[in-house]
Amino acid sequence: MHGSALAAIRLTWRAARAGTLVTVAIAALSGAAVPVAGWLAKLLIDEVARGGDVDKAVALAVVATLAGTVAGVLTYVGSYVTARVQRSVSLHVQDELCATTNSLIGLRYFENPAFHDRVRLAAQAAHGAPGTVTDFGLEVVRKVFTIAGFLGAMLAIWPFMALLLLIAAIPAFVAQLMIARRNVEMIEAMTSTMRRQSYYQMLITEGDAAKEVRLFGLGDLFRSRMRSTLAETTGAELAVRRRSTITEAGFAVLNAAVAAVGTAVVVVGAIRGTVTLGDVSLFIAAVASLQGAFTSLIMQFARVTEALRLFRHYVDLVGSTSDMADGTRPVSALRKGIELRDVWFRYDEDGPWVLRGVTCTIPFGATVGLVGANGAGKSTLVKLLCRLYDPDRGTIHWDGVDIRELTVAQLRERIAAVFQDYMSYDLSAAENIGIGSLPDLDDRAKIRSSAQLVDIDEKISGLANGYDTLISRMFIDPFGGGGGGVNFSGGQWQRLAIARSLMRTDADLLIMDEPSAGLDATAEHRLGTTLRERRAGRTSLLISHRLNTMRDADVIVVLSGGRIAEQGSHDELMAADGEYSGLFRLQAEHYQDDRVVLP
Numbered sequence: 168m169h170g171s172a173l174a175a176i177r178l179t180w181r182a183a184r185a186g187t188l189v190t191v192a193i194a195a196l197s198g199a200a201v202p203v204a205g206w207l208a209k210l211l212i213d214e215v216a217r218g219g220d221v222d223k224a225v226a227l228a229v230v231a232t233l234a235g236t237v238a239g240v241l242t243y244v245g246s247y248v249t250a251r252v253q254r255s256v257s258l259h260v261q262d263e264l265c266a267t268t269n270s271l272i273g274l275r276y277f278e279n280p281a282f283h284d285r286v287r288l289a290a291q292a293a294h295g296a297p298g299t300v301t302d303f304g305l306e307v308v309r310k311v312f313t314i315a316g317f318l319g320a321m322l323a324i325w326p327f328m329a330l331l332l333l334i335a336a337i338p339a340f341v342a343q344l345m346i347a348r349r350n351v352e353m354i355e356a357m358t359s360t361m362r363r364q365s366y367y368q369m370l371i372t373e374g375d376a377a378k379e380v381r382l383f384g385l386g387d388l389f390r391s392r393m394r395s396t397l398a399e400t401t402g403a404e405l406a407v408r409r410r411s412t413i414t415e416a417g418f419a420v421l422n423a424a425v426a427a428v429g430t431a432v433v434v435v436g437a438i439r440g441t442v443t444l445g446d447v448s449l450f451i452a453a454v455a456s457l458q459g460a461f462t463s464l465i466m467q468f469a470r471v472t473e474a475l476r477l478f479r480h481y482v483d484l485v486g487s488t489s490d491m492a493d494g495t496r497p498v499s500a501l502r503k504g505i506e507l508r509d510v511w512f513r514y515d516e517d518g519p520w521v522l523r524g525v526t527c528t529i530p531f532g533a534t535v536g537l538v539g540a541n542g543a544g545k546s547t548l549v550k551l552l553c554r555l556y557d558p559d560r561g562t563i564h565w566d567g568v569d570i571r572e573l574t575v576a577q578l579r580e581r582i583a584a585v586f587q588d589y590m591s592y593d594l595s596a597a598e599n600i601g602i603g604s605l606p607d608l609d610d611r612a613k614i615r616s617s618a619q620l621v622d623i624d625e626k627i628s629g630l631a632n633g634y635d636t637l638i639s640r641m642f643i644d645p646f647g648g649g650g651g652g653v654n655f656s657g658g659q660w661q662r663l664a665i666a667r668s669l670m671r672t673d674a675d676l677l678i679m680d681e682p683s684a685g686l687d688a689t690a691e692h693r694l695g696t697t698l699r700e701r702r703a704g705r706t707s708l709l710i711s712h713r714l715n716t717m718r719d720a721d722v723i724v725v726l727s728g729g730r731i732a733e734q735g736s737h738d739e740l741m742a743a744d745g746e747y748s749g750l751f752r753l754q755a756e757h758y759q760d761d762r763v764v765l766p
């Protein structure tokens with residue numbers, strides 16, 4: 168808890184030093200202004216009651232008004248400065264969360280629901296906690312001045328009242344801490360449900376699912392699920408809120424009873440002439456202010472404990488070690504090849520093995536084709552080569568060095584890949600291609616030449632704003648005169664993805680996972696030629712279910728159930744009459760037609 172509090176304070180300090188200092192100063196001044204106004208009011212009433220000096224009474228009235236005005240103005244200025252500090256903290260937190268997520272080397276965390284719950288809790292807590300802790304700190308500063316200012320008056324008029332107020336505050340303190348604990352438990356328990364609610368909402372409101380939602384009539388189904396998850400979280404929130412309202416109302420009654428006792432005692436004293444009228448006014452103001460100060464401090468303290476319990480998720484997340492250890496050895500250009508030695512892999516500790524002892528070589532300068540049925544483990548192998556996961560057993564070697572020893576960023580710089588589930592970015596055409604090689608993001612000539620290789624240059628050049636056109640209907644195109652951008656067809660998006668990978672002209676390893684799945688026959692043919700040229704002198708791994716694209720691979724590896732079933736050249740595998748030859752013949756059969764005369 169102390170650690171979390173310090174972390175929250177440090178975070179606020181790092182995010183907004185000057186703002187924090189100004190807020191503390193304003194809090195001290197506005198805290199002091201309240202008792203000053205109370206004392207001035209007492210002096211004024213006593214002056215009037217004893218029929219004293221008019222000038223003095225007027226001066227007191229003016230100063231009391233001024234003190235009230237200053238306190239009022241400080242409240243507004245204080246809330247503006249506090250808002251500024253909170254914005255800075257939010258920015259800082261958002262940035263730090265993104266940096267933490269970016270620093271994860273692999274994909275394991277992204278597939279863990281508990282990680283996503285924690286990210287959500289961390290984001291929520293980190294936005295609130297620093298503000299809550301600083302608010303509490305400021306409230307303490309303010310209230311210390313208020314309490315100090317009024318306590319003297321109370322002790323002078325009826326000291327027992329101070330004890331009474333303290334005793335009345337103890338049960339409120341305990342109850343608020345219990346409410347805070349329950350609230351944290353509720354938030355932690357509801358995070359998963361809240362994420363599901365956001366998911367259903369996204370399915371309904373965002374474009375990706377809109378087609379299927381309409382075709383299959385899923386709108387009402389998702390809407391009712393959204394409503395039931397929302398009802399669940401709202402119900403849990405309201406249950407906690409109900410308890411806290413009942414508790415707070417109970418303590419308000421207790422406070423009123425204590426104040427009534429105190430007022431009665433002092434009023435009797437005034438009637439008997441043991442205290443002045445000014446003392447009565449000061450006493451009443453002191454009781455109200457001290458009760459207000461205690462209640463506010465207790466509530467804020469409870470909010471702080473609540474916020475800090477949740478803030479633990481942020482501290483743990485930001486301070487957590489990465490999912491995989493980065494290597495330290497620099498990566499030099501590939502010279503011999505890549506070797507997989509008895510690689511075993513599964514996604515979950517208790518899940519089925521996806522790769523079961525894969526041993527094979529991707530020789531330098533060769534093109535290796537990887538084929539196999541759905542779920543055979545082809546894409547998994549690609550992810551292991553890019554070190555998005557590490558093998559559970561066995562090793563992968565880059566020119567004889569275990570890739571876990573290599574600096575992962577350098578390793579990835581040497582790989583150009585098109586994943587089977589490539590991304591379609593809501594960015595401009597130029598950016599969609601250029602981000603394949605960030606240093607060349609502004610190199611329009613290089614971007615165009617990548618686009619030309621996959622025959623998409625003409626299409627992009629013909630768009631209203633050429634390469635600057637936004638390829639998205641989600642956002643307003645900054646160059647589009649207030650309208651949205653354009654959308655591409657599936658095959659056109661795939662061409663963009665291939666062009667993106669081709670930006671890495673210096674890559675040693677070219678990986679293409681189903682690069683032509685969405686391409687028309689002409690484009691597939693031309694892509695085959697382009698890739699052949701690009702592959703010359705380079706090492707490549709090609710995955711495709713269209714076996715005709717594999718014919719000119721130097722080696723074809725057939726994966727089956729996570730094991731290598733067979734490997735060899737096309738001719739060797741056809742002669743072996745095994746799984747590959749069976750699949751090849753099956754596909755070839757569908758292309759045979761007596762009317763097609765082969766040259």
Ligand SMILES: Nc1ncnc2c1ncn2[C@@H]1O[C@H](COP(=O)(O)OP(=O)(O)OP(=O)(O)O)[C@@H](O)[C@H]1O
Nearest residue numbers: 278514521539540541542543544545546547548587
């Ligand atoms: N992120 C994941 N978490 C858990 N299991 C996964 C994950 N990705 C893939 N799998 C499982 O691993 C197995 C191999 O999947 P992989 O994507 O490597 O197959 P593939 O050979 O590329 O198939 P396809 O030809 O359909 O693309 C499948 O049974 C799949 O269910």
